[in-house]
Amino acid sequence: MAILTVKNLVTTFETDRGTARALDGVSFALEKGQTLGLVGESGCGKSVTSLSIMRLLPKPAGNSPEGEILFDNGSDRFDILKQPVENLLKIRGRKIAMIFQDPLTSLNPVYTVGYQLMETLKVHFPEMSGAAMFKRSIELLTDVGIPAPDQRIHEYPHQLSGGMRQRVMIAIALACEPDILIADEPTTALDVTIQAQILELMRKLQQKNDMAILFITHDLGVVAEMCDDVCVMYAGKVAEHAPVGEIFNNPKHPYTQGLIHSIPKLDTEQKSKLFEIKGMVPDLFSMPEGCRFQNRCPHATAACKQAPVPERVKDGHEVSCIRHAEIAAANSTPPGKSGLE
Ligand SMILES: Nc1ncnc2c1ncn2[C@@H]1O[C@H](COP(=O)(O)OP(=O)(O)O)[C@@H](O)[C@H]1O
Numbered sequence: 001m002a003i004l005t006v007k008n009l010v011t012t013f014e015t016d017r018g019t020a021r022a023l024d025g026v027s028f029a030l031e032k033g034q035t036l037g038l039v040g041e042s043g044c045g046k047s048v049t050s051l052s053i054m055r056l057l058p059k060p061a062g063n064s065p066e067g068e069i070l071f072d073n074g075s076d077r078f079d080i081l082k083q084p085v086e087n088l089l090k091i092r093g094r095k096i097a098m099i100f101q102d103p104l105t106s107l108n109p110v111y112t113v114g115y116q117l118m119e120t121l122k123v124h125f126p127e128m129s130g131a132a133m134f135k136r137s138i139e140l141l142t143d144v145g146i147p148a149p150d151q152r153i154h155e156y157p158h159q160l161s162g163g164m165r166q167r168v169m170i171a172i173a174l175a176c177e178p179d180i181l182i183a184d185e186p187t188t189a190l191d192v193t194i195q196a197q198i199l200e201l202m203r204k205l206q207q208k209n210d211m212a213i214l215f216i217t218h219d220l221g222v223v224a225e226m227c228d229d230v231c232v233m234y235a236g237k238v239a240e241h242a243p244v245g246e247i248f249n250n251p252k253h254p255y256t257q258g259l260i261h262s263i264p265k266l267d268t269e270q271k272s273k274l275f276e277i278k279g280m281v282p283d284l285f286s287m288p289e290g291c292r293f294q295n296r297c298p299h300a301t302a303a304c305k306q307a308p309v310p311e312r313v314k315d316g317h318e319v320s321c322i323r324h325a326e327i328a329a330a331n332s333t334p335p336g337k338s339g340l341e
């Protein structure tokens, strides 16, 4: 069952140069208890997607998104975009919580860890006593693997290491047992060992709470480890959407193929140059007509001036590339005689 269904989401910003269309018809579904990866290079619209879902776009530049964002946990069902502002505080935290790359931007430097945890609990469980909130805060810090939580609870964010701060942010996010956790590059700023610990913690907590995760990252290694399904974004659109195995073993969009190729492999020779997708994401005011990837695509032809629509490759696998079948056919042609020599 889809707990979150995003349909044709369009998000625009007012800028000095005019209206920028940061998301241009994004659709995907997040299943209950599962992890959906949102991947793509910097600037492709991942954070704008998460801020649109949370209704936290910066004002006044960010316009109200168009489209639908349906939440449905079985007992509650509503379109987030149609909710009056006063309902949003109840949705944020209780139904959907979010963690960011840099915990210092969301933790308040002047309050202790315990104060911030208890403030969150107070908003959502006003009937809870002070003692119960303190006890619950210690439990939450224990759950996220913070040693000596009875001491840490009295500390300020700057007294903690990066990994510990990220754990505190996760504890705050989980304080209200949300149905959905949106994690926007949660481990990008952490070193590899700490990153692995945080990812493992997220998986553990997800199972415990049967929580759905929208996992935003540009790191395909993390995607392989964390995600059930993957939505590949390019320049404000969804290029491809498929189960994680399909994305890695049977990518259909030339952009996805490029991303997969650019992952460093342990078995390739050190000398061989890392593949990279040439060029840059076009800026929002100079998008090519038709497919947005065409100016970087090794397979582009005149046909790509026509806008692609999502096509079903097989169950759960959709690709937005007009030429995907031709490209696949060309790639699977057996090598000619000279190729065998
Ligand atoms: N406040 C804003 N005003 C204008 N444009 C913005 C704003 N925030 C984001 N954008 C634009 O939206 C696009 C998507 O940005 P973002 O979602 O942050 O990318 P990502 O998270 O994938 O790196 C970019 O082109 C960015 O410049």
Ligand SMILES: [Mg+2]
Pocket: 046, 047, 048
């Ligand atoms: Mg981002």
